[in-house]
Amino acid sequence: MPNMQKEKTKMPEQEPKVRARNFEEVAQGYTEEMAITEANRCLQCKHQPCVKGCPVMVQIPDFISLIAQGKHIEAYEKIRETNGLPAICGRVCPQEEQCEKLCVRGIKDEPVAIGRLERYCADYAIAAGVEPITCKCTLGKKAAIIGSGPAGLTCATDLAKEGVDVTIFEAFHTPGGVLKYGIPEFRLPKSLVQKEIDSLVEMGVKIETNMVMGKILDINDLKEMGFETIFIGTGAGLPSFMNIPGENLNGVYSSNEYLTRINLMKGYKYPEFDTPVIRHKTVAVVGGGNVAMDAARCAMRLGAEKVYIIYRRSEAEMPARNEEIEHAKEEGIEFNLLMNPVEILGSEEGGVTGIRVIRMELGEPDASGRCRPVPVEGSEFDIDVDAVVVAIGQSPNPLMREATPDLKTQSWGGIIVDEETGATSIEGVYAGGDSVSGAATVILAMGAGKTAAKAMLEYMTQK
Amino acid sequence: MYKILRKKTLSEQVKLMEIEAPLIAKKAKAGQFIILRIHENGERIPLTISDYDAEKGTITIIFQEVGKTTMHLGTLEEGDSLQDFVGPLGKASYFPEGIKKAAIIGGGLGTAIAYPQAKELHRLGVEVTSIAGFRNKDLILLEKELHEVSDKVIITTDDGSNGNKGFVTDALKNEIESGEKFDLVIAIGPLIMMKFVSQLTKQYGIKTIVSMNSIMIDGTGMCGGCRVTVAGETKFACVDGPDFDGHEVDFDQAMRRQSMYKVQEGEACNLFKGVE
Numbered sequence: 001m002p003n004m005q006k007e008k009t010k011m012p013e014q015e016p017k018v019r020a021r022n023f024e025e026v027a028q029g030y031t032e033e034m035a036i037t038e039a040n041r042c043l044q045c046k047h048q049p050c051v052k053g054c055p056v057m058v059q060i061p062d063f064i065s066l067i068a069q070g071k072h073i074e075a076y077e078k079i080r081e082t083n084g085l086p087a088i089c090g091r092v093c094p095q096e097e098q099c100e101k102l103c104v105r106g107i108k109d110e111p112v113a114i115g116r117l118e119r120y121c122a123d124y125a126i127a128a129g130v131e132p133i134t135c136k137c138t139l140g141k142k143a144a145i146i147g148s149g150p151a152g153l154t155c156a157t158d159l160a161k162e163g164v165d166v167t168i169f170e171a172f173h174t175p176g177g178v179l180k181y182g183i184p185e186f187r188l189p190k191s192l193v194q195k196e197i198d199s200l201v202e203m204g205v206k207i208e209t210n211m212v213m214g215k216i217l218d219i220n221d222l223k224e225m226g227f228e229t230i231f232i233g234t235g236a237g238l239p240s241f242m243n244i245p246g247e248n249l250n251g252v253y254s255s256n257e258y259l260t261r262i263n264l265m266k267g268y269k270y271p272e273f274d275t276p277v278i279r280h281k282t283v284a285v286v287g288g289g290n291v292a293m294d295a296a297r298c299a300m301r302l303g304a305e306k307v308y309i310i311y312r313r314s315e316a317e318m319p320a321r322n323e324e325i326e327h328a329k330e331e332g333i334e335f336n337l338l339m340n341p342v343e344i345l346g347s348e349e350g351g352v353t354g355i356r357v358i359r360m361e362l363g364e365p366d367a368s369g370r371c372r373p374v375p376v377e378g379s380e381f382d383i384d385v386d387a388v389v390v391a392i393g394q395s396p397n398p399l400m401r402e403a404t405p406d407l408k409t410q411s412w413g414g415i416i417v418d419e420e421t422g423a424t425s426i427e428g429v430y431a432g433g434d435s436v437s438g439a440a441t442v443i444l445a446m447g448a449g450k451t452a453a454k455a456m457l458e459y460m461t462q463k
Numbered sequence: 464m465y466k467i468l469r470k471k472t473l474s475e476q477v478k479l480m481e482i483e484a485p486l487i488a489k490k491a492k493a494g495q496f497i498i499l500r501i502h503e504n505g506e507r508i509p510l511t512i513s514d515y516d517a518e519k520g521t522i523t524i525i526f527q528e529v530g531k532t533t534m535h536l537g538t539l540e541e542g543d544s545l546q547d548f549v550g551p552l553g554k555a556s557y558f559p560e561g562i563k564k565a566a567i568i569g570g571g572l573g574t575a576i577a578y579p580q581a582k583e584l585h586r587l588g589v590e591v592t593s594i595a596g597f598r599n600k601d602l603i604l605l606e607k608e609l610h611e612v613s614d615k616v617i618i619t620t621d622d623g624s625n626g627n628k629g630f631v632t633d634a635l636k637n638e639i640e641s642g643e644k645f646d647l648v649i650a651i652g653p654l655i656m657m658k659f660v661s662q663l664t665k666q667y668g669i670k671t672i673v674s675m676n677s678i679m680i681d682g683t684g685m686c687g688g689c690r691v692t693v694a695g696e697t698k699f700a701c702v703d704g705p706d707f708d709g710h711e712v713d714f715d716q717a718m719r720r721q722s723m724y725k726v727q728e729g730e731a732c733n734l735f736k737g738v739e
Binding site: 247 | 547681683685731
């Protein structure tokens with residue numbers, strides 16, 4: 001008999017007041033008992049709607065059933081059949097939009113906590129030191145992956161499993177992409193990301209860091225080096241600015257710069273780590289996505305007295321996950337909704353002293369179906385802040401396409417691919433993730449990496 | 464890891480290192496830069512590629528000890544290795560067609576960065592006047608090398624200790640006023656020096672290229688920490704530059720942005736001196 005408790009089994013979390021001042025993980029994960037209790041809420045539906053909501057088709061009822069039986073390692077292996085990064089997905093996927101959205105239990109009550117259970121299995125297996133999948137490059141085929149974010153890592157895993165000799169080229173000094181530089185430690189511990197990557201290396205995947213592709217090597221070089229097929233997973237790392245006066249004042253950051261200093265360079269541990277981060281007193285973060293929430297929560301953890309989210313629509317339209325919005329509010333972040341910055345104000349020395357915003361009201365829905373925000377004439381007012389973080393989105397980095405003129409791209413920079421296969425305009429070259437779609441989610445990038453891996457394998461074996 | 468093959472002290476605080484980096488050496492061009500990180504807890508700092516040898520597979524950098532990371536770098540010896548070495552980054556220098564006569568202006572350490580430009584123009588058959596300025600005669604760099612690639616070399620010192628007192632702008636103005644017709648001026652050095660050179664050449668309508676030395680983190684265009692205003696537009700020095708038209712750069716803003724971490728830079732420097 002399944003557990004018919006209406007709500008998800010609660011997951012222990014650090015107290016908001018405590019966690020708002022440290023970088024340790026907020027959500028602390030299920031105990032074995034909690035995991036089994038939650039696993040028993042799953043009805044084991046025959047038609048498995050949840051699986052259809054997962055971009056990498058994790059066999060959800062199967063792994064949950066294994067947890068219920070106490071077979072946690074087996075449950076982990078079941079997930080890993082289709083998903084190479086379960087400890088990460090269990091933490092950062094927007095499950096409410098994917099697997100959990102389609103859960104039958106969610107029609108009347110709360111859906112089964114699929115993400116929390118996935119995370120539980122992965123953490124359990126990593127702590128137990130589970131054996132990596134070993135692959136020995138038996139196929140005699142070489143593939144190159146450009147970029148080591150979620151898309152590249154997934155594509156590499158799937159190819160390595162089939163015996164392909166895979167090399168990943170990464171521009172930064174450490175692999176992981178947004179998992180390392182973007183998503184903060186308190187949502188996704190970096191040691192854990194590294195463990196998932198280490199297990200890939202143990203599978204036989206080679207990772208070359210400090211390789212800015214398009215500068216040090218290009219597609220032709222890779223082909224000459226014997227890579228028969230190439231996957232481009234370079235993400236959407238080019239920050240957008242608002243183009244308003246004052247944007248180049250000291251104390252105005254792109255979210256990418258702010259988060260890279262803090263997460264990748266560990267600026268929050270300065271001076272133990274050399275990269276400095278200024279601990280601002282009052283910070284405005286412009287934007288309403290997960291990146292904005294991450295930046296705001298980092299600013300709070302660096303000791304800010306006041307942190308504001310400034311967003312031009314209302315809370316209902318915010319693209320951030322509900323859980324992240326809730327966490328941010330609990331930690332004392334103030335939401336200034338229906339407001340848009342018009343100018344950043346500065347002192348004579350060039351520092352930020354405030355941000356001038358205009359009130360907005362929601363008008364008619366636009367092409368995306370969201371109500372278009374319209375400025376209210378004459379409603380400008382100033383908010384005192386000493387730093388502004390701009391988190392209004394990113395587009396694909398131009399380095400790769402500048403070096404590869406025959407790679408067809410959209411006017412906004414996204415690489416044009418065949419949706420079924422991820423094939424680009426160049427034979428043997430595939431692409432996926434944010435470099436194709438623009439900034440989206442970790443799991444969608446993983447799905448794209450999987451799709452491309454399948455097509456790349458076919459291309460290599462049929463050639 | 465990237466091995467230090469050769470180290471040479473050029474003046475009290477200025478050192479040259481030849482680093483083993485074959486792939487970068489194959490692609491490097493004059494005007495580009497690298498980013499390095501000494502160790503796991505280190506920061507990423509940009510340094511101009513001052514020379515490259517594709518056959519030997521090496522990149523030469525010249526740096527001045529101005530803070531924690533460069534001081535630490537200065538303590539490393541031949542045979543030691545750097546954790547990370549990334550490049551070649553930025554756009555290669557682009558020289559407009561039809562240049563017959565050029566003045567290359569180097570200020571302090573900027574001379575080491577200007578040198579490969581002088582070398583390249585000389586190779587292209589351009590008549591090169593090199594003007595290099597230093598605080599005093601003990602800090603003079605690359606004098607012999609500059610003579611090898613220039614038709615004329617003028618070395619100035621702020622205190623006159625080499626017998627030629629004055630700033631590079633004074634020397635440049637002298638040359639122009641005495642009838643030298645430059646088609647191009649390249650100025651590389653501290654922002655304040657590049658600003659004054661650009662102001663001077665603007666009066667004479669001489670095309671001027673400067674090399675911006677913004678604060679950088681990734682050096683690949685993903686953060687915008689290095690942004691500068693050029694002709695009223697925001698540009699990223701790491702991917703759109705580092706070379707820009709000196710008459711279009713907002714130098715005052717660039718100088719303010721460069722001083723953003725002054726307090727932290729001082730602290731880190733003191734900590735380093737304390738433990739060493």
